[in-house]
Amino acid sequence: MKADPDDLEYFLKIVKCFFLNSVYKPFWRNWLLSDPSIFFNPEVLHHFHCLFWDHDLQWCIVLLGPDEIDYCFSLIQTAVGYRSFQEGVSKLKQVTGHDHHAVQRYIIGVVVGAVPPKFLAAIRALLNFRYLAQMPRFDDNSFNRIEAALHAFHANKSAIITAGSRQGSKEPLELWEIPKLELLQHVVPSIRASGAIMQWSANVTEHTHVTEIKQPACSGNNQDYYSQIAQYLNRSDKCFRFDIATWLALAEQGGPDDDNDDECEQDKHEPDSEALHVSHYHIPTRRLVNYFETAEGIANGVMLNTVLPPRFFSSSSTAFCLTVKPSLWVSIDKASELYGLPELQSAIADYFHRIDCSAIDFAFEKMQTWFKVWVQQLNYHDQQSFEQPQSLLATPPSA
Amino acid sequence: MAKELQLCAEMLPSGPRWKSHILLHKVATKCKALLYYCDPVECLQSLLSHPLFMPHISFVPRKVWLSSVWTVHIYEDWLSGDHAWNLQASQSFHSSYSLFDLVKDQILNGATLLGVVLSSDKTNISVMTRNRMAHPLLLSLANIDADIHSQGSLHAHLLLALLPVISFIHPKTCVGSLLADCLVHESLNFVLNPLKVATAIRIMMNDPVGNLRYCFTPLMAYIADTLEQIVGHQPQSLASVNCDLQGIQ
Numbered sequence: 001m002k003a004d005p006d007d008l009e010y011f012l013k014i015v016k017c018f019f020l021n022s023v024y025k026p027f028w029r030n031w032l033l034s035d036p037s038i039f040f041n042p043e044v045l046h047h048f049h050c051l052f053w054d055h056d057l058q059w060c061i062v063l064l065g066p067d068e069i070d071y072c073f074s075l076i077q078t079a080v081g082y083r084s085f086q087e088g089v090s091k092l093k094q095v096t097g098h099d100h101h102a103v104q105r106y107i108i109g110v111v112v113g114a115v116p117p118k119f120l121a122a123i124r125a126l127l128n129f130r131y132l133a134q135m136p137r138f139d140d141n142s143f144n145r146i147e148a149a150l151h152a153f154h155a156n157k158s159a160i161i162t163a164g165s166r167q168g169s170k171e172p173l174e175l176w177e178i179p180k181l182e183l184l185q186h187v188v189p190s191i192r193a194s195g196a197i198m199q200w201s202a203n204v205t206e207h208t209h210v211t212e213i214k215q216p217a218c219s220g221n222n223q224d225y226y227s228q229i230a231q232y233l234n235r236s237d238k239c240f241r242f243d244i245a246t247w248l249a250l251a252e253q254g255g256p257d258d259d260n261d262d263e264c265e266q267d268k269h270e271p272d273s274e275a276l277h278v279s280h281y282h283i284p285t286r287r288l289v290n291y292f293e294t295a296e297g298i299a300n301g302v303m304l305n306t307v308l309p310p311r312f313f314s315s316s317s318t319a320f321c322l323t324v325k326p327s328l329w330v331s332i333d334k335a336s337e338l339y340g341l342p343e344l345q346s347a348i349a350d351y352f353h354r355i356d357c358s359a360i361d362f363a364f365e366k367m368q369t370w371f372k373v374w375v376q377q378l379n380y381h382d383q384q385s386f387e388q389p390q391s392l393l394a395t396p397p398s399a
Numbered sequence: 400m401a402k403e404l405q406l407c408a409e410m411l412p413s414g415p416r417w418k419s420h421i422l423l424h425k426v427a428t429k430c431k432a433l434l435y436y437c438d439p440v441e442c443l444q445s446l447l448s449h450p451l452f453m454p455h456i457s458f459v460p461r462k463v464w465l466s467s468v469w470t471v472h473i474y475e476d477w478l479s480g481d482h483a484w485n486l487q488a489s490q491s492f493h494s495s496y497s498l499f500d501l502v503k504d505q506i507l508n509g510a511t512l513l514g515v516v517l518s519s520d521k522t523n524i525s526v527m528t529r530n531r532m533a534h535p536l537l538l539s540l541a542n543i544d545a546d547i548h549s550q551g552s553l554h555a556h557l558l559l560a561l562l563p564v565i566s567f568i569h570p571k572t573c574v575g576s577l578l579a580d581c582l583v584h585e586s587l588n589f590v591l592n593p594l595k596v597a598t599a600i601r602i603m604m605n606d607p608v609g610n611l612r613y614c615f616t617p618l619m620a621y622i623a624d625t626l627e628q629i630v631g632h633q634p635q636s637l638a639s640v641n642c643d644l645q646g647i648q
Contacts (some may be wrong), residue, residue, distance in 0.1 A: 006425075008426075008569075008574045008577065008578075009571065009574060011577075012573060012574060012577055013632070020566050020579045021580060022580065022581070023581055023584050024581075025581070025584060025585070025588070026584055026586045027583075027585075027587035027591060028618060029424060029588070030595055030599075031594070031595045031598060031617070031618055032595070032598045032599050032617065033486060033598055033617035034613070034617045034618035034619075035597070038482055038619075039618045039619055039620050039621045040621055040623070041620050041621075041622070043622055043623070043624075044536050046624045057516075080438045114611075116563050129643070136475065137473055137474070137475045138471065138473065138474040139465060139471045139472060139474070140471060141471075151476045170612070191474055191480075192474060192478045192480065192481050193476040193480050193481050193482040194472055194477055194482055194483075194619065194620065195475055195476045195478070195479055195480040195545070196474065196475060196476065196545070197478065198545075198549070199476060199548070199549055200516075200620050200622050201549065201622075202518065202520065202624065203549075203551070204548070204549050204550070204551050204555075205518040205520065205537055205556055205622055206520070206522075206553030207552075208537055208551060208554075208556040208558070209520070209535060211523045211551070211554070211557040212526065212537075212556075212557075213522060213533050213535050214522070214524065214537065217524045217533070223525055225437045225531060225533065226433065226533070226561045227419070227435065229435075229533075229561060230417035230419075230561070231417075233417065233558060234416060234417050237412075237414045237415070238408055238409070238413075238414075241408070241411045241412075242407070242408040242411060244450060244451075245411055246451065339504060369530040388501075
């Protein structure tokens with residue numbers, strides 16, 4: 001079939017027959033060595049997280065019912081610093097990437113028991129796939145795990161249709177026409193060709209939109225956005241180059257009058273020339289606390305420890321830190337009353353029994369209790385490095 | 400005093416400057432298709448000679464193995480991937496381009512591979528006033544270490560162009576969207592042409608320590624939200640076929 005692209009309506013008709021979108025001169029034509037099958041990498045933010053939100057979560061909502069799933073989400077005990085969903089998830093609008101992450105953390109715990117086992121297996125397999133594909137470093141073993149996860153989904157996906165939770169606009173769908181799902185099978189080849197896919201995340205570019213588009217646009221008078229943005233960027237580039245030249249010159253001088261110059265700069269520059277100062281380009285060097293090292297030092301007696309029991313201790317994968325002063329110093333009976341835990345005494349006895357300290361004497365009067373504990377774990381993907389410590393809160397209900 | 404300071408600032412070598420270009424179209428539009436852009440080669444050069452990225456730029460594709468017996472191959476950043484290696488080594492590379500074989504022998508001996516990373520996505524400028532959209536095109540360099548160019552605050556993505564967002568005056572909306580898609584590709588083609596030329600005939604660029612390098616600049620990654628719009632076909636039909644096939648396997 002032939003159609004002239006200038007004859008717009010006929011051309012469009014022909015193009016539709018082949019499911020093409022009618023761009024007959026793609027921008028990458030004549031660009032040597034650039035292959036669309038390679039340079040279109042899977043993208044974490046839009047392809048993974050949106051797939052979860054638009055499909056996985058909707059399947060669960062349809063199966064459980066919006067009210068039930070909202071109630072379950074409102075019951076979740078969240079760790080400090082994580083998003084909680086007091087109002088549920090089924091009616092959320094304008095969800096951010098962070099919300100997508102948070103819901104993915106909780107979804108298995110929310111639906112387990114209420115859905116058929118195969119349905120759960122399919123959801124879990126997709127979650128596994130997504131988490132594995134975000135690794136920073138891959139080898140053949142990890143590729144096998146990623147592919148196994150995707151296969152596990154395809155093996156169990158029929159349960160989702162059977163449960164009738166793949167809902168179209170009118171009736172339940174029985175097809176798997178999900179473009180984003182199709183993209184998942186390109187993840188492994190893409191990693192082999194271009195490296196870890198996290199480096200192509202749209203998070204960064206969305207952030208760049210804020211600094212390069214939105215801030216310049218807001219500083220103008222809301223007319224002729226494009227030309228004003230261009231002007232703004234021209235000027236800020238000049239300022240940046242000037243800043244960097246003075247900074248380099250200063251570094252060469254050895255900067256004996258460092259402090260003076262800093263003050264002058266602050267006088268000259270309005271504070272609103274944000275993000276252009278050279279200091280912003282320094283690689284942030286946030287020092288990571290290492291509880292493992294401290295705990296090991298205390299355990300080996302290298303580090304002098306004044307308080308007992310030690311406030312730092314660790315297992316092979318997790319380290320804990322407590323404040324020197326306990327939050328409470330009360331008897332077991334009092335504590336069980338305070339926390340509303342009637343079985344506290346027997347639980348403690350059971351614990352001591354398990355770790356083989358049956359000879360323990362329960363005659364002690366008071367027990368130290370902490371409301372807050374800092375927990376640090378090893379990086380999941382790189383066992384040589386650590387995550388940031390997380391704090392856990394456990395205040396008694398009355399407090 | 401202020402003038403002197405400005406003169407000092409103007410004395411410095413200039414970075415990429417913004418230009419504008421009017422795209423002409425047969426079909427009437429509501430306003431002029433005005434394209435604002437920078438020269439992509441200048442932008443690449445400004446990334447490449449950025450003094451603060453200096454310790455974080457590498458040029459040599461590599462293969463990483465876990466042990467000396469070459470059994471476990473590790474994939475990390477772009478330069479450790481197979482594609483970069485194949486481009487540089489110009490061996491055992493399967494490409495559908497017939498031109499490729501012609502060029503690869505001439506191009507790749509001793510030339511430095513610069514991986515171009517582009518991204519485009521429509522974004523809202525201001526919700527308050529008339530819901531204006533901008534369609535920015537960003538440029539980055541895959542040779543910059545992944546942890547550096549994935550940090551938003553370090554400005555490793557430069558704004559390369561502001562693509563026109565205009566509506567066409569045509570009775571049928573689907574024809575309008577066809578024209579809009581074509582316009583996006585046309586403006587991308589216009590802006591990126593210097594990079595295509597640089598890939599074909601190579602180009603001399605300054606590297607971070609001031610040496611000259613003979614570079615070629617293929618496109619290595621395109622980060623896009625609406626793949627369907629850019630790629631040129633609607634993947635729905637393919638998607639269903641592939642998913643079902645995989646299920647059968």
